[in-house]
Amino acid sequence: MLASLRSYEPVGFEGEIVRVEVDIRRGLPGVDLVGLPDNAVREAKERVRVAIRNSGYKFPADRILINLAPAGLKKEGASYDLPIAVGILLAANELRFNPNSRVMVLGELNLTGSVKPVKGVLGALIAGKRHGITNFLVPRGNFREALSLNYGNIFPVESLNELNGIFESVRNGRAHLESKNYTFHGERGLYYKERVRGDFSDIKGQDVLKRALEIAAAGFHNVLIVGPPGSGKTLSVTRFPSILPELTREESLEVTRLHSIAGVLPPDSGLVRYRPIRVPHHTASIEGVMGGGKSPGPGEVSLAHRGVLFLDEALEFKKSVLQGLREPIESGRINVSRVGSKIQFPADFQLIMTANACPCGNLGKGNGMCVCSVSEIHRYWRKLGEAMMDRMDIRVPVTPMKIEGIISNEGESSKVIAMRVKDAVNIQEERYKNYGFSRNSRIKAGLIEKFCKLDTTSIRLLVKALSKLSLSSRAHHSILKIARTIADLAGSDRIREEHLLEAIQHRRFESSGFMHFFN
DSSP states (O other): OEEEEEEEEOOTTTOEEEEEEEEEESSSSEEEEESSBOHHHHTHHHHHHHHHHHTTOOOOSSEEEEEEESTTSOBOSSTTHHHHHHHHHHHTTSSOSOTTSOEEEOOEEOTTSBEEOOSOHHHHHHHHHHTTOOEEEEEGGGHHHHHTTOOSEEEEESBGGGHHHHHHHHHTTOOOHHHHTOOTTSGGGOSOTTOOOSOGGGSOSOHHHHHHHHHHHHHTOOEEEEOOTTSSHHHHHHHGGGGSOOOOHHHHHHHHHHHHHHTOSOTTOOOOOSOOEEOOOTTOOHHHHHEETTTTEEOHHHHTTTSEEEETTGGGSOHHHHHHTHHHHHHSEEEEEETTEEEEEEOOOEEEEEEOSSSSSOTTOTTOOOOOOHHHHHHHHHTTHHHHHTTOOEEEEOOOOOHHHHHHOOOOOHHHHHHHHHHHHHHHHHHTTTTTOOSGGGOOGGGHHHHSOOOHHHHHHHHHHHHHHTOOHHHHHHHHHHHHHHHHHTTOSSOOHHHHHHHHHHHOOOHHHHHHHHO
16 A cells, blocks of 8 residues: 655755655565665664554564655655654555645654654754645654644644544544643743843943944844954943844744754754844854855754854954855845855845954953954954954954943843834834835845935035945945934934934944954
8 A cells, every 4th residue: 555645854044845655555564765865764764663663563474665755856864754653554544534635744753662853853844834734743842832823733743652543533533632822922932041141230341332232232233253262342342232222023934944954952942933043153064154064954044043153252263254255145044055055045144243453352441462463463353354244244343341440330231222122223113114124234235215215415525425434335225224223223204414423433344453452
């Protein structure tokens, strides 16, 4: 008898539906598996055989052929265990069910017959929805993740012993009772429960830096913070998540899907509700940051999608990594090209970088002596390059606070700042709702004049600043976008002169400008 059901291969962001076909015929007992399986999939034959017997079912003593279609797509991972087992039991009439029904099955098996969670479940359901599949069997550890899509009949599977009861529910067209009691906004659906680490009031002094981070949070602008060790660079950025707005439901689905594909969602997780903060180490490889590898998967730039990519000690990263960020910053996606394949992942992130002003770190430190030559400092900054530097909207030089300021200074709390940020974000979402983007930093060049209008006095001021500071056309647009964000934070419909002046102040530093500032 022939049984057919669906599974999923998480290749790229969209993935592919895989048809699992099982045919049992007379012949010498054995299992043949075809369809370009990798080693993990080939080993499923033995796991499935033992799991079926240990679950009380009879394993067919005939010739079994398992085909994974399309045959030209490489199948990887252990998520085919459960669909292969179900296909064998259906073909052997151990389960009562119409094998032609459109059902998707995902899961890895232990030898006891218990089902382990797998990656890519949310992407599988989205792909299944496109193909009209309405019944999904997923591991219990992926149940909340699957339910977050709020589509179809979803059945959590804990072991092979539950299959008869599940297929009875499928025949009757009803989902598992647990899915009816699930609420998206419930606490059970949260994954990033540790979003906030500290408060902005922990940062003593550094008013310019805190203001710059507030503007960045409101407009999704990239930020470069430069200063000697001990000036509060890393401390400030670790407080940055406390003022970020939550993800919208659409953004949550995108982010959760990417994290599921990468296998970084812990078991029993729901939607990612808070903006991800990814902090790769400076020794990270270009594949780890950009994505790729033997089995191409999302890198840090994609895991930071809709959130923040934080490069601490940015100039210690490899030059290839820093320069590789330019394309995803512009396009909001990353293309991973390999021989015979090209895979694309979303990568719309906010980049925050911190760096010392010089290799030894003492430039700008009051009680330290910089031992770096001018050529060494230039070589140090050359790794970043002017093209990458030009994509950093906000540049902030910081110096260590004096002891008196650290002891006596008390700043605003994250709660107060986050309310201003949220109001500014709401203004932007309403303004750009028909334009395909939602934040000021993403305004297209052709729409700058429409949304960032200046009066005559402000135009003269901007022209003078661009000429005096020798800024590029990208810097011109960047200043206008920052000014638009500052105006939104102030609740102003138009960009005023004071908004423009503050934007110029946050954008004026180049790499050489930092050296002059700290000397």
